[in-house]
Amino acid sequence: xxxxxxxxxxxxxxxxxxxxxxxxxxxxxxxxxxxxxxxxxxxxxxxxxxxxxxxxxxxxxxxxxxxxxxxxxxxxxxxxxxxxxxxxxxxxxxxxxxxxxxxxxxxxxxxxxxxxxxxxxxxxxxxxxxxxxxxxxxxxxxxxxxxxxxxxxxxxxxxxxxxxxxxxxxxxxxxxxxxxxxxxxxxxxxxxxxxxxxxxxxxxxxxxxxxxxxxxxxxxxxxxxxxxxxxxxxxxxxxxxxxxxxxxxxxxxxxxxxxxxxxxxxx
Numbered sequence: 001x002x003x004x005x006x007x008x009x010x011x012x013x014x015x016x017x018x019x020x021x022x023x024x025x026x027x028x029x030x031x032x033x034x035x036x037x038x039x040x041x042x043x044x045x046x047x048x049x050x051x052x053x054x055x056x057x058x059x060x061x062x063x064x065x066x067x068x069x070x071x072x073x074x075x076x077x078x079x080x081x082x083x084x085x086x087x088x089x090x091x092x093x094x095x096x097x098x099x100x101x102x103x104x105x106x107x108x109x110x111x112x113x114x115x116x117x118x119x120x121x122x123x124x125x126x127x128x129x130x131x132x133x134x135x136x137x138x139x140x141x142x143x144x145x146x147x148x149x150x151x152x153x154x155x156x157x158x159x160x161x162x163x164x165x166x167x168x169x170x171x172x173x174x175x176x177x178x179x180x181x182x183x184x185x186x187x188x189x190x191x192x193x194x195x196x197x198x199x200x201x202x203x204x205x206x207x208x209x210x211x212x213x214x215x216x217x218x219x220x221x222x223x224x225x226x227x228x229x230x231x232x233x234x235x236x237x238x239x240x241x242x243x244x245x246x247x248x249x250x251x252x253x254x255x256x257x258x259x260x261x262x263x264x265x266x267x
Contacts, residue, residue, distance in 0.1 A: 002122055002123065002147045002169065002170045003094045003122045004047065004094050004096060004122045004123065004147055004170040004171055005147075005170060005171075005205070006094075007046055007047055007094050008171060008205040008226055008227065011046065011226070011227075011262075012205075012226065014263075016222060016262055016263045016264075016265060017221070017222035017225055017226055017227055017228050017262045017265060018046045018047060018205075018207075018226065018227045018228070018262065019044065019045050019046045019047070019218065019227070019228055019230070019258055019259050019262045020045070020046065020047045020048075020049050020096075020207060020209075020227055020228065020229040020230070021037075021040045021045035021047070021048055021049065021230055021231075021234050021255060021258070022048075022049040022050075022051055022064075022098065022229065022230065022231030022234065022235075023036055023037050023040070023048070023049075023050065023051070023067075023231075023234065023235060024050075024051045024052075024053050024064065024067045024068045024071050024235070025050050025051065025052055025053060025071060025076055025080060025081035025084045025085075026053060026071035026072075026074055026075075026076025026080055026081070026084070027053070027067040027068065027070050027071040027076075027235070027238070028067075028070055028071075028074075028238060028244070029074055030074075030076060030080050030083070030084060032238075032244060033071075033084055034084055034087045034088060035248065036238060036247075036248065036251055037050070037084070037088045037091075038087075038088065038091055039248050039251055039252050039255070040234065040251060040252075040255045041088070041091045041092075041093045042091075042252070043251075043252040043253075043255035043256045043259065044255055044256055044258075044259025044260070045093070045255050045258070045259060046093065046094075046259075047093060047094045047095070047096060047227075048088050048093055048094075048095045048096075049095075049096050049097070049098050049125065049229065049231070050081060050084055050085055050088065050095055050096070050097050050098070050121075051064070051068070051097075051098040051099065051231075052078060052081050052097065052098070052099040052100070052103050053067075053068035053069075053071040053072045053076055054068065054099070054100045054102065054103060055072065056100070057100065058100070058127070058128060059127040059128070061232060063231075063232040063235050063236050063239065064231055064232055064235060066239060067235045067238070067239060078103050078106075078107050078112070081097070082115050082116065082119045082121075083119070085097060085116065085119040085120060085121045086119040086120055089119065089120030089121065090120070094122050095120060095121055095122060096121065096122050096123055096124070096125060096147070096149070096170070097116060097121050097123070097124050097125070098124070098125040098126075098127070099124060099125075099126065100126075100127065100128050101126060101128055101129045104124075104137070109136045109137055109140045110136075110139075110140045110143065110144075112140075113137075113140035113141060113143065113144040113146055114140075114144050116144070116146060117144040117145060117146055121146070122146065122147050122170065123141065123146040123147025123148055123149060123169070123170050124137070124141070124146065124147070124148060124149065125149040125151075125173055126148070126149070126150060126151075127151055129150070130150065130164070131150055131163060131164055131166075131167035134148075134150075134167070138167065141169070147168075147169045147170025147171075148167065148168060148169050148170070149168055149169075149170055149171055149172065149173050149207075150164050150165075150167060150168050150172070150173070151164075151173045151174075151175055152164050152165065152172060152173070152174055152175070152194065152198060153174075153175045153194070154175075154190040154191075154193070154194050156194075156197075158197070158201075161197060161198065161201065162201045165198060165201055165202040165204060166202070168202070168204055169204075170204070170205075171204055171205040171206065171207050171226070171227060172198050172202065172204050172205070172206050172207070173207055173209060173229070174191065174194050174195055174198060174206050174207065174208050174209070174225070175209060175210050176190065176191035176194075176208050176209065176210045176211050176212075176221075191208050191221065191224070191225070192224045195208065195224055195225050196224075205226035205227060206225055206226050206227065207225065207226060207227030207228070207229050208221050208225040208227065208228060208229060209229030209230075209231070210229075212228055212229070212230045212233070212258075213230070213232065213233035214233070214257070214258075214261070215257035215258055215260050215261035216261060216266075217261070218230065218257075218258045218261030218262050219261035219262065219264055219265050219266045220265075220266045222261065222262040222265035222266070223265040223266045223267040224267075228258070228261075228262050230258055233254060233258075234251060234254060234255065234258075237250035237251040237253075237254055238250075238251060
């Protein structure tokens, strides 16, 4: 079983959902991102999602776009991301990488899979890669023992949803809304139905992302999903802070609040 699968099973045994916290690699700097992700783990985040910054992030809202732009302007590269994955994995928390497909193709699919596995990464979330076009990644992930997480959305047909989850390993990423990432005032009404549809066709855990920004919202999503995925709200802690120290303090506070939310789900 994958390390992500083990983490989901442990959380389920504890009667709660698992908290996944996302941060772009190299934001605000390479060392700064390692410090931020380590702080998230120490404050209660179960799994870290390291995003490879990309110049055309079609799924990301303005907060993640801005953070990624800062990382890219600072010169972060895919090899830096792998070093960050290795450093964060050393904390003991499972680390999954989220990336658009172009950086992986440029690096070399099999070589990237090899290097990600060597760094301690558990697998990839690929928002712009669909299973129909993923033969090379399917082969590389099998060869190097990596998970693969494809996305499903409220608009996915039953046939499309079933086909997509059949190719997932580790967990399924359910997008709670039709649109880009970003914390919202209220959680999606469509998400519980989508999670039920996924569970009808697979035993894999289901993580819900897009829109969660508070402990109360995390508790609501934890009431029906196996995992709660948070990105923009955590990243904003660093973007809005007047200093790095204050940003890390805010990040720890929000991480602890979100962790408390998933440990006390609203059912």
